[in-house]
Amino acid sequence: MAGTMGHRLAELIAEYEVPGAALAYLHGGELHEFAAGVLNVDTGVPVTPDSIFQIGSVSKVWTATMLVQLAEQGALTLDTPVAELLPEFRVADPDVTKAVTVRHLLSHTSGIDGDLFLDTGRGDDCVEKYVQACADLAQNHPLGATQSYCNSGFVVAGRILEKLAGKCWDDVLHERIVEPLGLTHTWTLPEDVLRFRAAMGHMDGKPAPAWGLMRAMGPAGLICARPADVVAFARAHLEGGLLEDPQAMWEPQVDIPNPHTLGRQWGIGWILDEWDGQRIISHGGNTIGQHAMLWAVPGTGTIVCVTANGGHSGAFTHALATELFAELDGLTVPPTLAPPATPVEVDATRYAGVYERAGAHLTVSAGDGGLRLRMEATGALAALDEPQEFPLVPVDETTFVGRVPGDPAWISAVFYELADGSPYMHLGARATPKTS
Structure with missing residues (x-):
């Protein structure tokens, strides 16, 4: 597969109208890297394996990992109320303000309205200002009643890291993950990313009107990296290097009401699923015209990260995973749910x-x-x-x-x-x- 993957990657990005993509996978202890297409259709600069893409919400697993590190070190527990760690924290519901815990944030069960995208400036205090702005956030659902994806909760989680470390989330990330793992192509700020070959997102086949999201969303989705660095991060979860007990993050916290999109359950940070009896831990990410997927199979040690900068990127990464995991591990990736062959009559x-x-x-x-x-x-x-x-x-x-x-x-x-x-x-x- 490794010998033909470069050619196949080029075929798939053409089929799904993706301008460019990079792929890294670990199999049998060996890393393989591939790239195809261009970083920006206006410049025509080719994608290379070292090109940096926005990995979006895959960043949430990194933020969750750092909080679990602090839990292992005794600085908090996952069931510590957020208000004990951030006395200034408020949301609209005073009972939720008092009761919501770190676990709620990391498993998307807080019920806090999760898609507050707010520009609070480029300063190191942007996450702090964002958390102040959460005071008016209502509840999507009662605390712990179901699962609902919550970007806002992960920004709050990032602020906990800042408060305990006395430095901005970006610096905590480098200190706790990037530097210990020796990652050379993992950054969060555009002034660092532009020192490398960096992907531009695309919408409707054209460069997106903005390169990235506002800095305050960092803990929820602003890591930029080459796929090999993301694979190295996931490898530390399988083989050790970041946590004493990484499997604690794989314990199911809540069933996902719609199991047909990402997986069946949410753990701590990770999305959990099962393919042919094998546990799968994963996460995806979307920013402005960029998309990333990370999958790891603890039972086989296989890890795959693919990044893309536009087009039908979700369908592309699913098609790639379907072929790749069948070849590498003999695993069947669940097909995307589609209309049944025989129409169903429902009073809807x-x-x-x-x-x-x-x-x-x-x-x-x-x-x-x-x-x-x-x-x-x-x-x-x-x-x-x-x-x-x-x-x-x-x-x-x-x-x-x-x-x-x-x-x-x-x-x-x-x-x-x-x-x-x-x-x-x-x-x-x-x-x-x-x-x-």
Whole structure:
């Protein structure tokens, strides 16, 4: 496979309209690296294995790892209330302010509205200012009641690291992970990244209107790295080097209501799944026109990281993983959920309505043709994301799939209720309450 992977990578990026991609994988103790395409369609600079891409939310596993390090060292426990570590911390619900713990943050079970993207400046105090701005954040769901992806919670987690270390998150990252592992191509600030061959994100085939997110989002998603460095980070989780007991991060914390998107459960930082009886730990990341995926198989020692800078990147990384893991470990990557061969008749009118959370306004309408979903981004990133509307096809009584126009990938939505009967839709790893 290693001999043909470079050629196959080039074929796949062409098929999925990805400008450029880099791949690194560890198998049998040997590292393999490949690259294809260009970093920027306007400059034509080729991608090399050492090119740096934004790994987005894969950064969350790094932030979680550092907090688990502190737990192992006795500075906190995962069940320590955030307010004990950050007395200034506030959200809109005073009971949540008092009770939310580090574990809630790292397992996406806090219920805090998670998609507050806020520019609080470029200074070393940007994360501190972001946490101050969380005082008005409402709840997506009651504390611990379900799982909903929470960027905001990971910025708060990053602030805990800053407070205990007395330095900014970027410096804590270098001190606790980058330097101990000897990573040479892992950075967080653009002035450092531009010293290397750096990828530009693309949207609709053109360079994105902005290179990166606001600095305050660092702990949730601003690490930039070459794939080999990301593989080295994951290798330390399998073989040791960062934690006394890395497997503690693989313990399931919550079932994901929609298991068809990322995996079945969330651990501490890691997404958890099982393929052909093998435990899989993983995480993905998306920024402005960039995408990354990291998978590790503890039972075989295989680790794969792939990065991409646009196009149908989610479908691309899934196709690559499907081929690669079949070849390397004989594992079947679960196919993306798609419409059933035989249409399913479902009375779905009860799901019609408006579902809303920070960053998203979702409208489900019912008509003769079934359900339709309209997705509208709100907040700071709305200008980068045009509203999308498409039919939802039933798979069973609660599960539906649809496709954004022009995108080959199916996305899944699960309608469900909390223990108190509150109706929710789980889409894109996020729980969104029905508001009308």
